[in-house]
Amino acid sequence: MLSPARRHRMRVQAETESQRDANPMRHATGYEQMLVKLNEDKRRLKKVYGKEKKADIKRQMLPEYVPWVKGVMNSGRGAQDAIVMTVMIWRLDTGDVTGALEIARYALKHGLVSPDGFRRDSLPYLLAEEVASAAMRAWTAKEAVNIDPLLETLRLTDGEDMPDEVRAKLHKIIGYVYRDSGGTHEAMKHLQRALQLHDRCGVVKDIERLATVMKKQAQNSR
Template sequence: MGHARNHFQRVSAANQGSADQLTGQQQALQWLHTQRALLSALQSRQAREAHKAQVLPEITPYLQGVLQADAGGQDTIVSYCTVWALDAGAWALALALGQYAIRHGIDMPDEFKRNAATLMVDLMADAALSGRMSGADISHHLAEALHATQGSNMPDQSRAKAHKAIAYGLAGKTTLAGQPGDWKSLSAATLALALGHLQQAEQLDTNAGVKKDIAAVQKLLDAATATAAPVAAAAATPGNKPATKPATKPATKRKPKT
């Protein structure tokens, strides 16, 4: 009995050690299973997005560990959380997970039918165009996503949409009614930047819907350039220095008569 008990304890300890090593991923998978079941019961898109934003911090330590290890390998938790971070507006996390997935060739969930690069750019651009992403986030996170996916296999329409979204973000414009933006408030330099993105969108997808924007921005940029040119020329012309008063000699004091 003593030998049997000792053997049982050794086997149990070994099994416990293996279980401890797998606990982190097992718990993460159980968490994912639970959250997917909860999300399936929510029919409202806004309710699902709010739920994802609420629960993502629970899994963040696991995700940070994966990112830090940078080991790669197909990971269902990373796949789903990349999408959920995009849906929840957790842009920094979404960008980190998306870049990790691209770097290691991790597949996204089958139901989305897009690779990581396309999914990240598509969902970020959609959020920007629908007003769910702030101008600052567009200039930083969406622009970085576009840069990070330069060499990725992606439809031209997705890149075009991202360029359009970046240009619109500069003017505070969205595709929603009542948010036409204000191209006129932009400086000449910002107008030139916006025009570049709009033209790239048009080149990538002639149906991007930016033709009128290009015409409007080009007209404003031409006007700004025409106004600035004479001022710059006048400032650079020799002889146009501001007139200076001639130096006057100090008055001499008269000696008093004696």
């Protein structure tokens, strides 16, 4: 036979469970509640096919995550956080490289890894590839590309393990941006490094043309 104390504990547990079933998020932590929101937003995004449309929706969603990300980064505890890491990726997807790097510095400092669902679990690998790709898309669309985030990405990922092709992609776009702004010597250095890392990265003709320009510049400066 159950004691009165045991019966009381069982009744309290039953009442607690019934309340939880009626309002499952009532006792959830702040992180759990944010994960529920994130998963709902991801389900919404899965229904959209176009990348530009997805990026537009992410831009609308991102402000809702700003307070959480700021709170996590200000606390400085460095625990793995799927919300923060997903926001970093979404910022890259929407062209906010500077905002993504702000999170990346924190993530790399504390050894955070890429969120679930990304084939590249190495954060430096993911960061270098995504930043380079975002910059290349903007450059191809003839948009202005700020070189500072590219150089910051190169610095943050220096010495980290990743495929040579990915690092070559980063050097390639840096070379293009330097070249377009008249920095021929810096451009040559990065394009040559890209070629050294990946001989099929598509910069051979660029290097040849740049060498011709530099030769003319040297002759005119005499």
